[in-house]
Amino acid sequence: MNRFVLVSLCAILSMQLTSVSAQGPDQPNFVIIFADDLGYGDLGCYGNPTIRTPNLDRMAAEGMRFTQFYSASSVCTPSRAALLTGRLPIRNGMCSDKRRVLFPNSGGGIPASEVTLAESLQEEGYATGCFGKWHLGHLPQFLPTNNGFDTYFGIPYSNDMDRLNDAAPKGRGAFLEPKIEYWNVPIIQDLEVVERPADQTTITRRYTEHAVDFIKKNKEQPFFVYLPHSLPHIPLFRGKEFENHSARGLYGDVIEEIDWSVGQVLKTLQDEGLAENTCVFFTSDNGPWLIFNEHGGTAGLLKDGKGCTWEGGMREPGIAWWPGKIPAGQVSLELASTMDLYTTCITLAGGKIPDDRIVDGLDISPVLFGEGKSPRETIYYYRGTELMAVRHREWKAHYYTQGAYGADARKRENHDVPLLYNLHHDPSERFNLNKKHPEVLAKIEKLVKTHREQLKAPASQLEIPL
Amino acid sequence: MNRFVLVSLCAILSMQLTSVSAQGPDQPNFVIIFADDLGYGDLGCYGNPTIRTPNLDRMAAEGMRFTQFYSASSVCTPSRAALLTGRLPIRNGMCSDKRRVLFPNSGGGIPASEVTLAESLQEEGYATGCFGKWHLGHLPQFLPTNNGFDTYFGIPYSNDMDRLNDAAPKGRGAFLEPKIEYWNVPIIQDLEVVERPADQTTITRRYTEHAVDFIKKNKEQPFFVYLPHSLPHIPLFRGKEFENHSARGLYGDVIEEIDWSVGQVLKTLQDEGLAENTCVFFTSDNGPWLIFNEHGGTAGLLKDGKGCTWEGGMREPGIAWWPGKIPAGQVSLELASTMDLYTTCITLAGGKIPDDRIVDGLDISPVLFGEGKSPRETIYYYRGTELMAVRHREWKAHYYTQGAYGADARKRENHDVPLLYNLHHDPSERFNLNKKHPEVLAKIEKLVKTHREQLKAPASQLEIPL
CATH class of the missing domain: 3.40.720.10 (Alkaline Phosphatase, subunit A)
Incomplete structure (x- = not known):
């Protein structure tokens, strides 16, 4: 093998190696x-x-x-x-x-x-x-x-x-x-x-x-x-x-x-x-x-x-x-x-x-x-630091509901028995089933308890003034 | 051409003709x-x-x-x-x-x-x-x-x-x-x-x-x-x-x-x-x-x-x-x-x-x-024999609105100035623009007039008893 071939070969090999490591599958x-x-x-x-x-x-x-x-x-x-x-x-x-x-x-x-x-x-x-x-x-x-x-x-x-x-x-x-x-x-x-x-x-x-x-x-x-x-x-x-x-x-x-x-x-x-x-x-x-x-x-x-x-x-x-x-x-x-x-x-x-x-x-x-x-079974819906609702599989429980903006945003409702919707059957959240499925609410309440126990909330970055 | 070939040819031709006329493009x-x-x-x-x-x-x-x-x-x-x-x-x-x-x-x-x-x-x-x-x-x-x-x-x-x-x-x-x-x-x-x-x-x-x-x-x-x-x-x-x-x-x-x-x-x-x-x-x-x-x-x-x-x-x-x-x-x-x-x-x-x-x-x-x-520019929305609303191009004017069923259906509203929605911009009919676009209402009113003039409504089939 002459020197030229060797150098070329090395160049090709190194290009391939570079290519594999940089953009490998x-x-x-x-x-x-x-x-x-x-x-x-x-x-x-x-x-x-x-x-x-x-x-x-x-x-x-x-x-x-x-x-x-x-x-x-x-x-x-x-x-x-x-x-x-x-x-x-x-x-x-x-x-x-x-x-x-x-x-x-x-x-x-x-x-x-x-x-x-x-x-x-x-x-x-x-x-x-x-x-x-x-x-x-x-x-x-x-x-x-x-x-x-x-x-x-x-x-x-x-x-x-x-x-x-x-x-x-x-x-x-x-x-x-x-x-x-x-x-x-x-x-x-x-x-x-x-x-x-x-x-x-x-x-x-x-x-x-x-x-x-x-x-x-x-x-x-x-x-x-x-x-x-x-x-x-x-x-x-x-x-x-x-x-x-x-x-x-x-x-x-x-x-x-x-x-x-x-x-x-x-x-x-x-x-x-x-x-x-x-x-x-x-x-x-x-x-x-x-x-x-x-x-x-x-x-x-x-x-x-x-x-x-x-x-x-x-x-x-x-x-x-x-x-x-x-x-x-x-x-x-x-x-x-x-x-x-x-x-x-x-x-x-x-x-x-x-x-x-x-x-x-x-x-x-x-x-x-x-x-x-999906490994995901739960969604936590926060508003600010407040846990408003929790979805577990198809079920969503609302602990609080509140309007989005303006006057509506000041209307907050606390639901002692959370509202409960089956989002698979009822994606528009029209039919509250909390009386029919207390066992679902109990299951969600357990998830919330564990979630809260593990939670360490630091001070808010959003309240720091310039 | 012998008789067999002639008959076969005719049969083929006739099949093709049948096929074309029965299932033609x-x-x-x-x-x-x-x-x-x-x-x-x-x-x-x-x-x-x-x-x-x-x-x-x-x-x-x-x-x-x-x-x-x-x-x-x-x-x-x-x-x-x-x-x-x-x-x-x-x-x-x-x-x-x-x-x-x-x-x-x-x-x-x-x-x-x-x-x-x-x-x-x-x-x-x-x-x-x-x-x-x-x-x-x-x-x-x-x-x-x-x-x-x-x-x-x-x-x-x-x-x-x-x-x-x-x-x-x-x-x-x-x-x-x-x-x-x-x-x-x-x-x-x-x-x-x-x-x-x-x-x-x-x-x-x-x-x-x-x-x-x-x-x-x-x-x-x-x-x-x-x-x-x-x-x-x-x-x-x-x-x-x-x-x-x-x-x-x-x-x-x-x-x-x-x-x-x-x-x-x-x-x-x-x-x-x-x-x-x-x-x-x-x-x-x-x-x-x-x-x-x-x-x-x-x-x-x-x-x-x-x-x-x-x-x-x-x-x-x-x-x-x-x-x-x-x-x-x-x-x-x-x-x-x-x-x-x-x-x-x-x-x-x-x-x-x-x-x-x-x-x-x-x-x-x-x-x-x-x-x-599309040659279509207008949709007439009837409820029974009553013309409730008319769409012309993107605009829909409601002359009357009424709920669908039950108690709602008894709530009928007559709009002296029809409600007006731009269905292209506002498909959910949320923003009434009747004050902003009187010219659209005038155009629709003309269509309604012509429509009514040409209308001959026979007696209802739905009211005939068995």
Whole structure:
């Protein structure tokens, strides 16, 4: 063997070795697309009559569509904290009874002691990028690049915060006829403000372009893309190409642009030959914001929306796509939660779930691969620090019920005998069966007792002033 | 050419000619599958979380799913009369303000002067079969075989009529824990009662078997199969194979058996090589019967159900399937009605629409074939003989609103300024815009004026005693 052949051979071997270790079948890529305030009934494949979502419908047809998939809270900050830590917000201080989410005048954020999904995957050699709305603290120590992400581009909190009271009309008018200049929300690149106010008409497109670029740049190593769109949170904005795109009006335009974004991500994965090694999951942080008339979405047949613990507040579309791994065209009735994405992704990446704390996420890969049932049997519905309701299998017991927003939110009912619904038979929570099934209530009461005994709730991050 | 060759050649030619004339591309077969009280939100592909409908979902994926498809009435008899005559029930006496449907003690039925879809197709050389619930009169002159069908197997009216008060518990108990022996509904074969009481646990299977046999027997000529299932009308029954089949409970079992039935029909058409020449349409007569708790279905995000003129009462799933003719995987937002099936089928069969009367049905084949928009722009919502609401394009004006059943049904509101909803933006009819759009109300008022001027309402068939 001459020297040239030997060198060539070594080069080829080393390329292959690099390729195997960096992008081996044991380390799939992950893309989590997280909409903001999108309801259970807002997609074509979940029954919406006038919003067209061909890309999400195709994602469902080629993958798995969950019908009983939950976010961990009915509002933004706690829901996002749970997704990225695999833990109920009550365990990490990311909820409060006084302020439901973080605001521009908040001084708190995601505690350093939490191990985020991005940190775990970074540890396993993943490239990690976050493109979109963060809302886990806007001070530098709380931002994505200090919490496991290599890079970040997006807004630090909701798109209706930093309202400019001189520029915007008073009351709801600013929301119902929105203009960019009514708000002063910044766009942050890594740790720097690069634009203020954010041009929200181009924001969905720009998040998408950043995500696509990141995938292309990092295709030789495993990667995690977190793409938390800041829409359809109100105020609604969409790009020029999506003006009057939807029969549903402005709200539909916004959803159809997000659907386009999903199509771009899937196309990139397919064009780059990455589809068979990438798990994509689409869901939303909480239900639709119903108080804003046609600017809010719909939870379909589910009761109520964002801000409350009826099903419409926390049950979400959930679509998983991974050609060749997730069987095509499946509708799954299995119970699952955003927190399960944490545990499932880390497990599939070969990482370790933190064992010095309670992690609520469970590994749902048997469901995804069509190999078994979900390990999840229980959903805890918190409002702030209060456990309002508990679902165990098909049964949901409401200890308290309370309206979502405005005057309704002050109407709180305490149910000495909890309301009880069979969500399989009665998804709209219409028929209380608590007199008929005391044994179910007893079983749920036991679960609650154990849950409370194990619970250590730290001080709230949401109440810390700037 | 010797005599043998000549005879053989003639035989072959004549077979081909027969085959072309009997089953030519100009005369497609039609199968209309009509469920009873199935709601807009009751199928998987319309967003139901716990009812599995893989066959209907496949039918939609291979065909066209309508999101704005309407029955012509919110109750049974008038809805069926409209489907089979292409005319609003107000035009043919098949509605009334005193009795909303026909009963076993009714003496009326479908007038002989009406030209049914079956009669028109029979005229064009079609074999015609009806397998299921009729409900257009149970006296001989009103039965299917005297109104255009070659053969009939099914029940003459609803499955909750002919209640045996000695056998059944009083009140709602009979409906909520149904047994076959509580009702004395007959099964009629052509004109003869062949079974009484009908064994409703096997009824969906038997309708299906009759339809499948009919297709196989008539495959050499054009055929029309009308398969109006008598379920999921309450009381609910299903076959042994479907007991505990569905996570949704008894109601889900019933829908999943109907889904199985659809699968059998499609499979038969494919096995017999008839799929490319057969148009199959699935829909329902009216919305879900909500007063019977978990025994009733759901209209999803639409308001209310059976018996009223809110959207849940009359908007229905509508799925069209015709491989090679109807493009696959389409979701159509076009407006259409069961009455349009009448006109479309007769037109495609080469028949003539009666021109001595007003026919409300329109030819929607351009929509089906992906070639154009729907000619339909208006939906009239009648309750009995009263025009309650009118939809024009995306706008719906309510002149009167009234609850569906029970005490609610006695609460009627007259709207001097009609309520106005944009159904594209607001499918759940939540945001009245009548103050904002007087010009739309004026336009609709004009349509109503013309409609009323052209209207000749004959005496009601539903009020004729036995």
